[in-house]
Amino acid sequence: MKQTWRWFGPKDQVKIDDMMQAGVEGVVSALHDVPTGNVWTPAAIAQRQKTIATRTDGSPSGIAWDVVESLPVSEDIKKQQGEWRLHLENYRESMRNLAAAGINVICYNFMPVLDWTRTDLAYPLSHGGTAMRFDLIDFAAFDIHILRRSSAAENFPEDIVAQADARFADMSDSHKSALAENIVCGLPGAAESFSLDDVRAHLAEYDDISPEVLRGHLIDFLSEVTPEAERLGLRLCCHPDDPPFSLLGLPRIISTEEDYRTIMDAVDLNANGITLCSGSLGARADNDLPGMMNRLGSRVHFLHLRNVCRETAGTPCSFHEADHLGGETDMVALIKAVLLEERKRRDTGREDSSIPFRPDHGQDILDDLHKKAQPGYPAIGRLKGLAELRGIMTALEHESSGLLA
Numbered sequence: 001m002k003q004t005w006r007w008f009g010p011k012d013q014v015k016i017d018d019m020m021q022a023g024v025e026g027v028v029s030a031l032h033d034v035p036t037g038n039v040w041t042p043a044a045i046a047q048r049q050k051t052i053a054t055r056t057d058g059s060p061s062g063i064a065w066d067v068v069e070s071l072p073v074s075e076d077i078k079k080q081q082g083e084w085r086l087h088l089e090n091y092r093e094s095m096r097n098l099a100a101a102g103i104n105v106i107c108y109n110f111m112p113v114l115d116w117t118r119t120d121l122a123y124p125l126s127h128g129g130t131a132m133r134f135d136l137i138d139f140a141a142f143d144i145h146i147l148r149r150s151s152a153a154e155n156f157p158e159d160i161v162a163q164a165d166a167r168f169a170d171m172s173d174s175h176k177s178a179l180a181e182n183i184v185c186g187l188p189g190a191a192e193s194f195s196l197d198d199v200r201a202h203l204a205e206y207d208d209i210s211p212e213v214l215r216g217h218l219i220d221f222l223s224e225v226t227p228e229a230e231r232l233g234l235r236l237c238c239h240p241d242d243p244p245f246s247l248l249g250l251p252r253i254i255s256t257e258e259d260y261r262t263i264m265d266a267v268d269l270n271a272n273g274i275t276l277c278s279g280s281l282g283a284r285a286d287n288d289l290p291g292m293m294n295r296l297g298s299r300v301h302f303l304h305l306r307n308v309c310r311e312t313a314g315t316p317c318s319f320h321e322a323d324h325l326g327g328e329t330d331m332v333a334l335i336k337a338v339l340l341e342e343r344k345r346r347d348t349g350r351e352d353s354s355i356p357f358r359p360d361h362g363q364d365i366l367d368d369l370h371k372k373a374q375p376g377y378p379a380i381g382r383l384k385g386l387a388e389l390r391g392i393m394t395a396l397e398h399e400s401s402g403l404l405a
Helices: 016-022 042-052 075-079 084-100 136-146 158-170 173-184 196-204 211-232 257-266 289-299 331-347 366-370 379-398
Strands: 002-006 026-029 065-069 105-109 120-124 130-134 235-239 272-277 300-305 307-310 319-322 356-359
Touching: 002 065, 002 379, 016 379, 026 042, 026 356, 042 065, 042 084, 065 356, 075 084, 075 211, 084 211, 105 300, 136 158, 136 173, 173 196, 211 235, 211 257, 211 272, 235 300, 257 272, 257 289, 272 289, 289 300, 289 331, 300 331, 331 379, 356 379, 366 379
Parallel strands: 002 026, 002 356, 026 065, 065 105, 105 235, 235 272, 272 300, 300 356
Antiparallel strands: 120 130, 130 319, 307 319
16 A cells, blocks of 8 residues: 655645655645646646655655546536537546656546535534534535525425524524535635635536436546546546535435446446545445445555544435544455455556555644644644554554455
8 A cells, every 4th residue: 555645736735845754655646726627738747746756955855746636527528518528638638648757546536516515624523623524404504595506405304404494593694604615615716716606507507417417427538538548557546426425406426336336337447447535435324445445446546545423324414524543434444455455466466556545634633723724634634644544554464464364
């Protein structure tokens, strides 16, 4: 398991030197300044590689850009509207440029409009730190009373609607504003430019796109780009929906093991793979993460390891981001399944026998509490998570003759 760290570029509060001190073996990054749908040029890719390879004092860092997260899929491609065919060709060109630069793992998602959704970005925890949280009642209050989506109340059970009504009635104006900002934060570019009217406009464009239609568009996308990825030696890995259930009336199509099987069977090439995110998938009680790794492991090209505590039963549910070794997912069992898959790959001579992973998200603790890092990406909280995951890996590897037999 290759230990990597997500880095948002030169503006990230975490610096290259910090990652070196954390002991990471590779970097997960993206060209966030390139508009979605445009080509990632060789020059821009090379500049990011050079930055990652260089310490603050100008000496070599010894680490490289190993995983792209993400080469984004445009809304035009997802809807098959506008310039979607041009964006497909640009996507293939970006893949060719990445392959030429020696970067061969590309994470992407196919979530419409929203990249991720939380109602609270700094939920207070009992130990004094904070975590990101999704509160179903707060979300329903936003959808019904703040966004005022026309069919919102119909998408929630009656008891949730009643609780949302009562919650909204007690909300201060500042609470309403913060809730809206937290939710809109999960839209690409939302921090600078998205208003509620913008959100409504984007949602309206999906009025006639059912889950079946969106799934067909994903399969079309994969049919267009995966053969080229296979030829180039790239591994594409689709990130699951976050959270893994429908929100705002939008279709969600990568939320379960069955969802993944459908797209893998439709485009049955090794390059068409999975980003197994234990936090996103773990928000559903019916997702068995160690079992998914055992059954789908040959196509898992990238891992996000984090944990959530589900606060309510059923799907959808309320949840918050837990310690990496807390929450609902048995992280020891999951990592054991990963190590078993890596052994299978080594035995069959696969070149990708070491699966890259990163400690996904982290709670804000210690000095993180006084900084304004990218939501979910504080330095110390992720370092704590990486240390815990590294401990499990080391213990299992030392006992491999017994535990992995």
